[in-house]
Amino acid sequence: MSTRAKSKSPGPERTEERRGLLRDARSRLRHELDEIRAAQGRLETGSFSVCEVCRRPIPVPRLRAVAWARACVTCRSQDERR
Numbered sequence: 001m002s003t004r005a006k007s008k009s010p011g012p013e014r015t016e017e018r019r020g021l022l023r024d025a026r027s028r029l030r031h032e033l034d035e036i037r038a039a040q041g042r043l044e045t046g047s048f049s050v051c052e053v054c055r056r057p058i059p060v061p062r063l064r065a066v067a068w069a070r071a072c073v074t075c076r077s078q079d080e081r082r
């Protein structure tokens, strides 16, 4: 049985790429946090979990996936086609 030690450190360009991934993850999470805060605001105004486009309640399975969703799947997919 051989235990292969991963002693090779990534090259400089690889390190930069890895840092970039971390930056991407951070900005993604920051954006999600903004969306969550906005959703909390909508909770107070009573418009939370209501589709901004068709004004119908967003189905719970959709909210399970994205609790801060602004639009239902139908409206969202129409929006993405633009």
Ligand SMILES: [Zn+2]
Pocket: 051, 052, 053, 054, 055, 056, 071, 072, 073, 074, 075, 076
């Ligand atoms: Zn909708």
